[in-house]
Amino acid sequence: MSWIDDPEFRADRPFGPQTLPYGVIDTEGGRQVAVRVGDHALPLRPLADALGERVGPLVAADSLDPLLAAGRVAWQELRVRLGEAVRSASAPRGASLLPLAEVRPVLPFTVADYVDFYASRHHAENVARILRPDAEPLLPNWTHLPVGYHGRAGTVVVSGTDVVRPSGQRRSTGGPVFGPTERLDIEAEVGFVCGGPVASRVPTSAVTEHVFGVALVNDWSARDIQAWEYQPLGPFLGKSFATSIAAWITPLEALTVARVTPPLPDHPLLEYLLESGPWGLDLSLEVRWNGTLVATPPFATMSWTCAQQLAHLTSNGATVRPGDLFASGTVSGPERRQRGSFLELSWGGREPVTLDDGTRRTFLEDGDTVMITATAPGDGGSLVGLAEVTGTVLAGPADQREQR
Ligand SMILES: O=C(O)/C=C/C(=O)CC(=O)CC(=O)O
Ligand SMILES: [Ca+2]
Numbered sequence: 358m359s360w361i362d363d364p365e366f367r368a369d370r371p372f373g374p375q376t377l378p379y380g381v382i383d384t385e386g387g388r389q390v391a392v393r394v395g396d397h398a399l400p401l402r403p404l405a406d407a408l409g410e411r412v413g414p415l416v417a418a419d420s421l422d423p424l425l426a427a428g429r430v431a432w433q434e435l436r437v438r439l440g441e442a443v444r445s446a447s448a449p450r451g452a453s454l455l456p457l458a459e460v461r462p463v464l465p466f467t468v469a470d471y472v473d474f475y476a477s478r479h480h481a482e483n484v485a486r487i488l489r490p491d492a493e494p495l496l497p498n499w500t501h502l503p504v505g506y507h508g509r510a511g512t513v514v515v516s517g518t519d520v521v522r523p524s525g526q527r528r529s530t531g532g533p534v535f536g537p538t539e540r541l542d543i544e545a546e547v548g549f550v551c552g553g554p555v556a557s558r559v560p561t562s563a564v565t566e567h568v569f570g571v572a573l574v575n576d577w578s579a580r581d582i583q584a585w586e587y588q589p590l591g592p593f594l595g596k597s598f599a600t601s602i603a604a605w606i607t608p609l610e611a612l613t614v615a616r617v618t619p620p621l622p623d624h625p626l627l628e629y630l631l632e633s634g635p636w637g638l639d640l641s642l643e644v645r646w647n648g649t650l651v652a653t654p655p656f657a658t659m660s661w662t663c664a665q666q667l668a669h670l671t672s673n674g675a676t677v678r679p680g681d682l683f684a685s686g687t688v689s690g691p692e693r694r695q696r697g698s699f700l701e702l703s704w705g706g707r708e709p710v711t712l713d714d715g716t717r718r719t720f721l722e723d724g725d726t727v728m729i730t731a732t733a734p735g736d737g738g739s740l741v742g743l744a745e746v747t748g749t750v751l752a753g754p755a756d757q758r759e760q761r
């Protein structure tokens with residue numbers, strides 16, 4: 358029996374001892390690295406001595422930055438030590454649990470560079486059918502390389518941060534107008550948080566040296582701004598105003614059992630994109646709009662894996678460094694209820710979604726809240742959780758009136 362008295366801290370619950378995701382919380386004792394156990398946070402600074410001289414100092418910091426930089430051997434040792442600490446019958450000296458409802462998580466690491474991929478074939482085809490009905494849904498490059506773009510690291514915000522409705526230019530009859538977006542959307546994605554040594558040309562086999570952990574991401578998107586601005590260079594202001602990331606990062610190591618083979622292309626891939634062991638992940642996402650479950654996107658249907666994305670991202674000689682974040686791209690499955698954006702769920706705004714309170718939605722209204730969660734299979738029939746990423750839409754500033 359563990360000393361941790363929390364009914365959610367069990368192997369058949371998402372945040373049992375098999376998961377142990379890392380975050381950073383504001384406490385009376387200052388900002389601290391913590392690990393989530395059930396519905397509690399366990400601050401780690403008081404345990405630094407007990408965790409040993411190699412890894413203790415890494416969690417005595419006020420962010421995950423030193424831990425990310427420390428690399429895989431340290432990540433493994435810390436996880437072993439923490440596993441012992443949370444499973445033991447008596448509490449380690451100095452340990453105290455804080456109910457999650459009473460702690461304020463902050464952005465747990467310094468986001469270095471942010472990249473967003475486009476790895477769901479279903480999403481890519483749906484978006485193309487909606488935005489470019491006269492063109493081929495998939496361009497020929499898509500099955501040969503993981504398409505992506507560089508995003509805006511400085512506007513990555515922690516789960517729970519309100520999202521202010523962005524303004525921008527959009528197409529209108531009689532010329533473009535500037536004003537608050539009328540098509541504010543989400544993208545349910547899986548983010549990969551990087552650490553370890555600075556490196557380039559990372560082979561797919563070295564993904565565990567450079568990916569520390571996994572966190573859900575909501576890549577908020579203003580579809581009207583996007584549709585007007587994005588050709589020929591790609592997403593810009595329609596996606597740069599906010600990207601939310603979960604407060605708790607699940608170690609990649611916790612997802613070993615969830616590894617699956619991704620859907621394979623019908624032609625050979627170039628050698629640098631081949632995997633010796635598959636890095637698809639069997640994560641089941643859930644998207645809730647004002648509390649109503651509106652979609653269950655299956656991550657196992659994604660065509661490109663984190664290992665292939667990292668290999669591609671660094672294949673030209675570009676470096677990856679601790680704090681880099683890359684997101685999978687919107688997760689959409691083949692079925693209607695598996696779509697990870699409201700653009701797709703409402704099919705371009707033409708087919709409203711009915712929420713449990715009877716209201717109908719196409720895109721987001723001010724005051725709406727979106728929450729994305731996920732689980733994966735763990736060791737011995739256990740369940741591994743990815744913590745929620747949530748955000749509420751606020752109206753933009755009153756002076757952002759429409760300009761024609
Ligand atoms: O196909 C397009 O024009 C645009 C697609 C997206 O907006 C998706 C994007 O940001 C990448 C992704 O999340 O899959
Ligand atoms: Ca995206």
Ligand SMILES: [Mg+2]
Pocket residue numbers: 508575576577578596597598599600
């Ligand atoms: Mg974004």
